[in-house]
Amino acid sequence: MLEELGRFCAEEIAPLNLPGDREGSRCDAGRVTTPGGFRAAYDKFVQMGWQGLPHPVEYGGQGLPRTVGAAAGEILNAANMSFALCPLLTDGAIEALRHFGSHQMKAVYLPKLVAGHWTGTMNLTEPQAGSDLALLRTRAEAQGDGTYRITGTKIFITYGEHDLAENIIHLVLARTPDAPRGVKGISLFLVPKVLPDGSRNRVTCQSIEHKLGVRASPTCVLNYEGATGFLIGSENAGLEYMFTMMNAARFAVGVQGVAISDRATQQALAYAQSRLQGRPVDGSTPGAVAIIQHPDVRRMLSHMRATTEACRALAIFAAGWQDRGDAAMTEFLVPLVKGFSTEMAVQVTSLGVQIHGGMGFIEETGAAQHYRDARILPIYEGTTAIQANDLLGRKTLRDGGTTATRIAAMIAETEAALGGGSSVARDIAARLGAARQDFEAAVAYLLAASTNEAYGGAVPYLMLAGNLVAGWQMARSVLAGEAFAGDRDFMAAKAATARFYARHILPDTGLQRARIIQGAASLLDAAV
Amino acid sequence: MLEELGRFCAEEIAPLNLPGDREGSRCDAGRVTTPGGFRAAYDKFVQMGWQGLPHPVEYGGQGLPRTVGAAAGEILNAANMSFALCPLLTDGAIEALRHFGSHQMKAVYLPKLVAGHWTGTMNLTEPQAGSDLALLRTRAEAQGDGTYRITGTKIFITYGEHDLAENIIHLVLARTPDAPRGVKGISLFLVPKVLPDGSRNRVTCQSIEHKLGVRASPTCVLNYEGATGFLIGSENAGLEYMFTMMNAARFAVGVQGVAISDRATQQALAYAQSRLQGRPVDGSTPGAVAIIQHPDVRRMLSHMRATTEACRALAIFAAGWQDRGDAAMTEFLVPLVKGFSTEMAVQVTSLGVQIHGGMGFIEETGAAQHYRDARILPIYEGTTAIQANDLLGRKTLRDGGTTATRIAAMIAETEAALGGGSSVARDIAARLGAARQDFEAAVAYLLAASTNEAYGGAVPYLMLAGNLVAGWQMARSVLAGEAFAGDRDFMAAKAATARFYARHILPDTGLQRARIIQGAASLLDAAV
Known part of the structure; x- marks a missing residue:
């Protein structure tokens, strides 16, 4: 279908x-x-x-x-x-x-x-x-x-x-x-x-x-x-009705983020495979090569692809909890799907423009349209800050961190399972563990912080949690792949993408942790 | 004048x-x-x-x-x-x-x-x-x-x-x-x-x-x-002539990045001061307040302001070396001015749209124009990857890291001077030192890495170095301010902005260091 x-x-x-x-x-x-x-x-x-x-x-x-x-x-x-x-x-x-x-x-x-x-x-x-x-x-x-x-x-x-x-x-x-x-x-x-x-x-x-x-x-x-x-x-009772509907609407907007990221990635990949420009930095070919052979184009494409796949996995994961009727998990995950996937869509579509170089700035190419279209996603159906306040206030502080702790425990189980796998799986487990600890430290800090300190860190907390849970799904896909007897090439690509995510995108949790915990005082004092 | x-x-x-x-x-x-x-x-x-x-x-x-x-x-x-x-x-x-x-x-x-x-x-x-x-x-x-x-x-x-x-x-x-x-x-x-x-x-x-x-x-x-x-x-000899001119042109594009960031910041600030929406999270006021009072709006504005001021200081710093005729410093700094300030301009103008909420997506507001205008800056006069390859190949590897090491030593002097200052100055010194060590570790790695490994980390290296040198100028402005008998309010705001930069933006050097050093293998293996 x-x-x-x-x-x-x-x-x-x-x-x-x-x-x-x-x-x-x-x-x-x-x-x-x-x-x-x-x-x-x-x-x-x-x-x-x-x-x-x-x-x-x-x-x-x-x-x-x-x-x-x-x-x-x-x-x-x-x-x-x-x-x-x-x-x-x-x-x-x-x-x-x-x-x-x-x-x-x-x-x-x-x-x-x-x-x-x-x-x-x-x-x-x-x-x-x-x-x-x-x-x-x-x-x-x-x-x-x-x-x-x-x-x-x-x-x-x-x-x-x-x-x-x-x-x-x-x-x-x-x-x-x-x-x-x-x-x-x-x-x-x-x-x-x-x-x-x-x-x-x-x-x-x-x-x-x-x-x-x-x-x-x-x-x-x-x-x-x-x-x-x-x-x-x-x-x-209108507001109560709106809240009930909002989960569905916000989830749908998060899926729009995955969609526009995927389209931008497909378009950038096709361009990078066909555009001949520049010799390889390692001198392996004398003439101009397709730009996908340049390390930084490869880095940008890998970033786009890994982000898109991780956000897709996050969305499907959240939908699964909704299908199973687990309200606490669903409520926690929806602001991540909405907030994280749409902020990522802005970054991914921007990389899509960048890969096209000057052609990316010309409207006929189409890359610029994705970049323009994506920009509404972190705004409508509640801005990223609205999602973050919801995640922090209603979904984390209100239950004293119970759901956050439950998720951290599930991630630790995945780390343990990865520890018995291939060297790539063990490598991912280590990075996932570091990101989970950043999350646990942030949650502990936020539960104890003053209201203004905590809410000043709300968006960094959303970005940390979204990245972690999305990266976790990439790690789970590696586990699934290692137990799978089907298409080996597909699964090898999946593992390579998960490893790229763990090495290039997941470490951002450390930056967000620093912003939340060490950054609060400097924010409250900041000149604006 | x-x-x-x-x-x-x-x-x-x-x-x-x-x-x-x-x-x-x-x-x-x-x-x-x-x-x-x-x-x-x-x-x-x-x-x-x-x-x-x-x-x-x-x-x-x-x-x-x-x-x-x-x-x-x-x-x-x-x-x-x-x-x-x-x-x-x-x-x-x-x-x-x-x-x-x-x-x-x-x-x-x-x-x-x-x-x-x-x-x-x-x-x-x-x-x-x-x-x-x-x-x-x-x-x-x-x-x-x-x-x-x-x-x-x-x-x-x-x-x-x-x-x-x-x-x-x-x-x-x-x-x-x-x-x-x-x-x-x-x-x-x-x-x-x-x-x-x-x-x-x-x-x-x-x-x-x-x-x-x-x-x-x-x-x-x-x-x-x-x-x-x-x-x-x-x-x-045309290419040689172009290279001589390029420093000036690339520097000028970096200044465009500062300019569009400043305009976006001024516009977002004015909007945040006048738009009434939402009660404060700490319950300090019963009715709707100007959105600048919400912690996340404050965070975004501080991020815009600190980034703009740091990139401006970086540009003026680079121009000073050019005025004094120090070719090695000028050559090292120009790709930072061009590459870092323009990538930051894309982020700053995006935050400018976000602060306006739905109004930011409407063209009449003007915030969207800054976002569209800024997007050419990391592309023309050499993309960010072109700047990064220049910084890495011609300005870092070719002299065996001599200029990079010289800059690190100058930063360490600033750290020492800050160590004798106020508590804010000492706080900034600690963060600046951590960022400098990320830079030194990255340079050491890049000097020893294979060509493809090194160039896969070129853009993260540019972002690390640009952030560090811009943050260093913010730190120097605090030193200048503490020795200054003039406008105390101006200098207090400068110090607060420098501290925000040190706490919220400078720690990104750790992420870039991880991408360069731990990320190379996963990039070369990545599925694209």
């Missing part, structure tokens, strides 16, 4: 990536037109049933586990991140309705959304309320007939208006007139573009943004002018 | 940065039009005599030292990198003619170039010859009258055609028919757009590139169709 999706994406979706970026979506008097080819491709996507892949069979989906959903999400996003954002947001709306919608709401909306005939959006941000939802002002007034009148302006609404589907189901955070102040007074509403009676709802697209990347996807300013909305769940 | 330049750039040049990016340069049937306002601003730039600032008095310049030239270059580039590229290339042409032009050539061209009435270009790259000049094919045939006919296509020619000045002086690398193969058969020619007799030379702009950044500056494909050229110096 994944191979079939790969074929479809390679043939139908990926070719729209570069022209879609150049053309962009257009907004004209409230109507949004996606770039050429998007509509036909979306129709095929719907016909083939891809939207329903991870969703329940009872609403027309295929009910596949999250591990498979993660792999599918990577393929679609690697083909075209701008295109993939539309199904990604629909996934979020499905998730919300499935958990919190009424029986009737599910019956009306879920089959259409799961089929992809209708698409979904998330409406959180307002001009004065980004990361801080306590500041939001959009109002919802009960009409006495069970519906609400929604009034306000929402910004940064991905696919908030478009021409791909016949209806758009907006999930909107708003306040009722008598709601408590702050985040405890936020409710969640379903506001369809087209109402069940077929009439057009009072929500309009005012404009779309001129963005650094994902330019084919329309990012809308939506005006709600007394639009009809339907309450999801109970009043004032 | 620098304050006057700052005023001029703030009022006349900086306001053209964002609109210039949006409008871009246009090419229409060989004519290139720069964005609105560029021509009037360039006229004022010329009238005020800024082009001549670092150039000899005998040709109409002001003859100021390179330390002052570096500061001036930073100001102009911080205002508008696309605009500043035109004078930057003219500087390069002046440098070349001053060193290698005939007496008559100097008399005809230098006064016009130094005044800024004419501008200069460097024509190295061809489609098949980027970093590898051995592959270039442009031909130069002697005409028997002392001139040459130049035929070929050059790409990536910055300001190769434009409407800012009445003439453009192209310096072109080409081969004579009987030249030796490879880089020993390259000659340098002066090819004016308008010949001394007033006729138009046979060089035309075929097109300009659609680029990731510096979009206001035209990057041209130039066709030479039997254009009249004048030999500079002797035949087949």
Whole structure:
């Protein structure tokens, strides 16, 4: 099934990536037109049933586990991140309705959304309320007939208006007139573009943004002018619902990081294999060679490949815990998938530009688009700092380090198993052990530190933990490979990549440990 | 004088940065039009005599030292990198003619170039010859009258055609028919757009590139169709001339890195001071505060500020050695200024986007432009790998580590002096000593390593050395401050920034050391 999706994406979706970026979506008097080819491709996507892949069979989906959903999400996003954002947001709306919608709401909306005939959006941000939802002002007034009148302006609404589907189901955070102040007074509403009676709802697209990347996807300013909305769940519980959905959305964005890293790596590899430039430094060939033969190009490609494979393994690992229903592990891992994989995607796509040299700076080459597209990933669905505060506060300090300690113990078991393996396995075990000790030292420090000291080290802690858990998965892949009787070349490459990761990327945990533990005082005193 | 330049750039040049990016340069049937306002601003730039600032008095310049030239270059580039590229290339042409032009050539061209009435270009790259000049094919045939006919296509020619000045002086690398193969058969020619007799030379702009950044500056494909050229110096010595000029050009690009970092930092600081979002993690305020009060925003801003100040100090330090005529120190430091400051500029401008959150991804905000503009810096005038190979091969291995050892000894003297200072000074001394030892260990390893092992570590070595020497300048600024009776607040901020650098950025030398020494084998074996 994944191979079939790969074929479809390679043939139908990926070719729209570069022209879609150049053309962009257009907004004209409230109507949004996606770039050429998007509509036909979306129709095929719907016909083939891809939207329903991870969703329940009872609403027309295929009910596949999250591990498979993660792999599918990577393929679609690697083909075209701008295109993939539309199904990604629909996934979020499905998730919300499935958990919190009424029986009737599910019956009306879920089959259409799961089929992809209708698409979904998330409406959180307002001009004065980004990361801080306590500041939001959009109002919802009960009409006495069970519906609400929604009034306000929402910004940064991905696919908030478009021409791909016949209806758009907006999930909107708003306040009722008598709601408590702050985040405890936020409710969640379903506001369809087209109402069940077929009439057009009072929500309009005012404009779309001129963005650094994902330019084919329309990012809308939506005006709600007394639009009809339907309450999801109970009043004032909106934030709680959002938190439940956030794990899925944040995980999906982390997978986007893996996807764009993989695409950048594939493109850089192809260029490095074909571009002839420079003699080898060791003098082994008299004329110009493919640049992949130069040690630093090899270093950059290995860095891209190892990072991508490690972040992919981290994502699938996290999805596995979610499939098994282990809440503590899932909750700990999701900010790593979101935070670490997306920060790495920025670095990997930057290396992709660098490998292309001057050609990388020319938009026609495509490497620059990946670099631009990747830059949104550490920002939307919660910035890296928001992920890090979540990891530190809710997932580490709140349970007194229990889950962190559990993970460290599991890593120590892998080290022990590697110790009985090949010389490469033992080498990796030593580096993994050093990184685990950096993690344990950081956790011990953070549990004892003052609030400001601890949160000043939150992002370094996320980067340390993400690197460690991703590197751990690379180490586990070596163990699996040494017990595997299949494709030896594939497994040898895997081991070499894991060793590169252990030697070149994993040692960054020492730097992050120093920033957390020795860096706190200098941060609090710093001149800014 | 620098304050006057700052005023001029703030009022006349900086306001053209964002609109210039949006409008871009246009090419229409060989004519290139720069964005609105560029021509009037360039006229004022010329009238005020800024082009001549670092150039000899005998040709109409002001003859100021390179330390002052570096500061001036930073100001102009911080205002508008696309605009500043035109004078930057003219500087390069002046440098070349001053060193290698005939007496008559100097008399005809230098006064016009130094005044800024004419501008200069460097024509190295061809489609098949980027970093590898051995592959270039442009031909130069002697005409028997002392001139040459130049035929070929050059790409990536910055300001190769434009409407800012009445003439453009192209310096072109080409081969004579009987030249030796490879880089020993390259000659340098002066090819004016308008010949001394007033006729138009046979060089035309075929097109300009659609680029990731510096979009206001035209990057041209130039066709030479039997254009009249004048030999500079002797035949087949072109590469030697280029190397002499490269120090100046590479240094100037390093200064661009400082400049764009400074602009990104100023913009992020202003945003962080005004954007209200989120309560403080320590609960010290009940409502939303300016985001600068959040520990991670503070960390990012401190990182931006400390990096910018350290890279600035590194550049001025290198310029000082050049002013004093110490060739060995200058040659060692230039690849650090170019390589380290530009890689840091990519990181700093990325943090600038991150601090803006979602707004950073919207082009109107301006943060994204700095991020796009900065990305060319580690590529042009020699990629970071080219700088690193130069640092390793010509500047470290060739003299058996003599200059590297000299620098390490100077750093140890600074450590000793700091040891007698305040507790902050002693703290910095300890971190600086650890970083110096990482450098010494890396140099010892690289001197003994095989060619492929050593060059696989070239970029980590450049990043280690750049970080160390930049951090050393921060430490020296603390020493200077403790002996200084002037502005105490300024000096206290300097010391706090130096301490932040020592605690958060300098420890990266340990990671680079591990990559160089423990990472070589895993790189040579890596699957790519």
